[in-house]
Amino acid sequence: MGRAPFTRRAPFTRRDGxxxxxxxxxxxxxxxxxxxxxxxxxxxxALSVTRVGGPATAVALRGARALGALRLGAxxxxxxxxxxxxxxxxxxxxxxLLVQPLVTALGLxxxxxxxxCGAVLLTYPVQLRFGLNEITSRDASGTPRHGLHVGGLYFDxxxxxxxxxxxxxxxxxxxxxxxxxxxxxxxxAARALLGVRAEDGRIRDLEESRSFAVExxxxxxxxxERDLHDGAQVRLVALTMHLAMLRETLPADAPEAxxxxxxxxxxxxxxxxxxxxxxxxxxxxxxxxxGLDVALATLAARSPVPAEIRTELPVRPAAAIESxxxxxxxxxxxxxxxxxxxxxxxxxxxxxxxxxxxxxxxDDGRGGARVRAGGGLAGLSDRARTVDGTVHxxxxxxxxxxxxxxxPLRP
Numbered sequence: 195m196g197r198a199p200f201t202r203r204a205p206f207t208r209r210d211g212x213x214x215x216x217x218x219x220x221x222x223x224x225x226x227x228x229x230x231x232x233x234x235x236x237x238x239x240a241l242s243v244t245r246v247g248g249p250a251t252a253v254a255l256r257g258a259r260a261l262g263a264l265r266l267g268a269x270x271x272x273x274x275x276x277x278x279x280x281x282x283x284x285x286x287x288x289x290x291l292l293v294q295p296l297v298t299a300l301g302l303x304x305x306x307x308x309x310x311c312g313a314v315l316l317t318y319p320v321q322l323r324f325g326l327n328e329i330t331s332r333d334a335s336g337t338p339r340h341g342l343h344v345g346g347l348y349f350d351x352x353x354x355x356x357x358x359x360x361x362x363x364x365x366x367x368x369x370x371x372x373x374x375x376x377x378x379x380x381x382x383a384a385r386a387l388l389g390v391r392a393e394d395g396r397i398r399d400l401e402e403s404r405s406f407a408v409e410x411x412x413x414x415x416x417x418x419e420r421d422l423h424d425g426a427q428v429r430l431v432a433l434t435m436h437l438a439m440l441r442e443t444l445p446a447d448a449p450e451a452x453x454x455x456x457x458x459x460x461x462x463x464x465x466x467x468x469x470x471x472x473x474x475x476x477x478x479x480x481x482x483x484x485g486l487d488v489a490l491a492t493l494a495a496r497s498p499v500p501a502e503i504r505t506e507l508p509v510r511p512a513a514a515i516e517s518x519x520x521x522x523x524x525x526x527x528x529x530x531x532x533x534x535x536x537x538x539x540x541x542x543x544x545x546x547x548x549x550x551x552x553x554x555x556x557d558d559g560r561g562g563a564r565v566r567a568g569g570g571l572a573g574l575s576d577r578a579r580t581v582d583g584t585v586h587x588x589x590x591x592x593x594x595x596x597x598x599x600x601x602p603l604r605p
Contacts (some may be wrong), residue, residue, distance in 0.1 A: 205554075206370065207370075209273070210335055210369070210370040210373070212272045212273055212376075213272075213273065213370075213373050213374055213377045214305055214309060214373055215271065215272055216268060216273055216301075216377060216380075216470070217298070217301035217304070217305050217373065217376065217377065217380075218273045218298075218302070218304075218305065219268050219272070219293065219381065220265070220268075220298040220301060221298060223261070223264060223265055223268070223294065223298075223300065224294045224295040224298040224299075225260065225295075227258075227261050227290075227291040227294055227295070228291065228292070228294075228295050229343065230257060230261060230291060231258075231288065231291040231292055233267070234254040234257070234288070235259055237250065237254075238250055238251055238254055247560075252284075252501050254288070255284025255285065255287065255288055255579070256284065258284060258287040258288040258290070259279070259281070259284055259388075261286045261291065262279065262287040262290050262291075262384075262387070262388040263279055263388075265290075265294065265384060265388070266279055266384060266388055266389075269381060269384060269520070270306060273377070273381075275381055276514060277381075277384055277385055277388065277389040278389055278390045279388055279389065279390070280388065280389060280390045280391070283387070283388065283390075286387045286388070287387065287388055289387055290383065290387035290388055291382070293383050293387065294380075294383065297376070297379050297380040298380070300376050300379060300380075301373065301376040301377060301379075301380055301436045303376075304369075304372045304373045304375070304376040305369075305373055305376075307365070307371045307372070308365050308366070308368060308369030308372070308373060308447075309366070309369045311362070311365055312362045312363070312365030312366035312369055313362070313363075313366065314362065314533070315358050315359065315361055315362025315365065316359050316362035316363055317359075317362070318342065318349070318355050318356075318358040318362065319352065319355040319356060319359050322352070322355045323352075327340070327341055327342065328434070329341055329342055329343070329522065331343055333346075334346070340508045341355070350513060352365070352573060362461040368463075376493050377386050381573075382409050389605075390449060402452070417451075418563055425587065426470060430463055430466055430467045430470060431462075431467060433463050434460060434463040434464055434467065437456060437463055438460060439509060440456055441453070441457065441460060443533070444456065447499055451588065458525045479492075479520060482513070482516055482517060482520055485505055485506060485507075485510060485516075486505075486516040486519060486520065486543065487505040487543065489516070489520050490501055490503055490519075490520070490523055490541055491505075491506060492545060493520070493524055493527060493541075494527075494539075494541055495529045497531070497539060498527070498528070498530075498531035498532075498535070499527065499530050499531045499536050499538065499539050499557065500538055500539070501527065501537070501538075501539040501540070501541055502538070502540050502541070503540075503541045503542075503543075504540070504542045504543070505542075505543045505544070505545070506542070506543070506544045506545070507531055507543060507545060507547060507551075508548070509548060509603060511551050511601070511603045511604070512604045512605055513602065514581065515581065515601050515602065515603060515605060518578060518581065518583065518601060519543070519551060519553050519579055519599065519601060521577065522574050522577065522578070522585070522599045523541060523553060523554060523555060524553075525570050525573070525574055526555040526557075526574075526597055527539060527541075527555070528570075529563070529570060529571075530555075530557040530559060530595075533559075533563075534557050534559025534560055534561070534563070534595060535559050535560050536557035536558050536559035536593075536595075537558055537559075538557070538558050539556065539557045539558075540554075540555070540556045540557075541553075541554075541555055542554040545603070549601050549602075549603070550600055550601060550603060551600070551601045551602070552598065552599070552600050553599040553600075553601070554596060554597070554598045554599070555596075555597050555599075556594055556595070556596045557594060557595050558593055559593050559595055560591075560592065560593055561590050561591050561592050561593035561594065561595050561598075562589055562590075562591050563589035563595050564587070564589070565585075565586055565587055567598070570586065571597070572585060574597075574599065578599055578600075578601060578605075581601060581602055581603060581605040583599065583600055583601035583602065584599070584600045585597065585599050585600075586600075
């Protein structure tokens with residue numbers, strides 16, 4: 195069942211104590227966050243003109259997310275409010291460091307004005323009876339008065355002290371609702387600046403669905419490749435062998451037409467095998483099973499233009515990413531041989547920062563390559579875009595042509 199509506203919650207429950215404790219726990223968190231934000235701004239501003247400015251900003255945002263996670267943890271432990279943190283909301287987390295002192299101050303003011311002041315005022319008759327209240331003033335006639343006074347009203351008699359106690363009781367009764375409103379403002383700020391936004395959640399669901407579809411497609415293609423390789427191709431090879439044996443065992447007086455038919459069938463079977471092998475390589479190159487570095491080395495060895503390869507791949511990308519990278523390089527090598535009149539090609543594959551895959555193909559051809567609708571480079575861009583990848587072409591007239599493909603490690 196859902197939580198009771200805000201205006202119908204009964205006061206003086208365990209939740210009320212947890213909310214007050216949550217507000218008090220926010221004070222050290224707010225102070226630490228504000229100090230952290232101030233230091234980050236000063237240090238970040240000083241480093242912004244240096245080469246380490248970008249990494250320093252990334253570290254500062256990561257720290258802001260960590261501080262925000264502590265606040266979300268307090269909400270989960272004390273209030274049972276579980277807010278899914280946004281792992282990519284660094285800027286919003288940093289903004290929360292600036293907003294949290296405001297909402298925390300609001301919560302502390304609510305606790306002070308209700309729970310604390312209410313408790314003090316409720317016990318005012320006891321304070322007055324035993325001389326615990328040290329408030330001393332003089333009235334309009336100059337007579338000393340001991341006790342609480344508001345304007346020209348003095349509450350220094352047993353009867354008037356009961357009025358003060360009644361006001362204190364009213365504050366205590368109102369305290370849960372007042373503090374609850376402040377806590378809701380705090381949680382609203384946390385959800386807006388630290389939690390996953392609704393649109394981000396939908397985007398993430400779509401990304402997960404796309405990732406599953408891409409991986410499932412890659413697995414299906416690998417299965418088709420294996421079936422063709424181990425099934426149809428094996429049968430065609432066996433047929434070719436049988437036709438070769440039949441040709442060798444034909445009697446010497448066999449009609450020439452029969453020999454021609456057997457030779458034609460044998461030739462067609464061999465051509466079918468060659469076409470099937472090309473088809474299999476186009477679906478899923480078997481060399482990709484050994485890793486992208488091995489597959490790219492195989493492409494470089496078969497390249498129509500002499501190719502040098504440099505790879506640094508400490509983490510193996512997903513199979514779908516490897517497949518996209520492979521076919522991009524294959525297309526670029528074919529372009530270098532057919533259109534660029536290149537004499538040398540350099541293939542580079544690396545994982546800068548360990549966050550993605552960067553494949554760069556450079557040729558010394560005539561240059562002038564452009565991304566045109568329906569062209570090969572446009573096809574590469576479309577292929578990369580299916581996993582949020584990019585293709586950048588730098589090909590001035592006269593060359594060289596540098597095509598950089600950037601892909602995530604996982605779709």
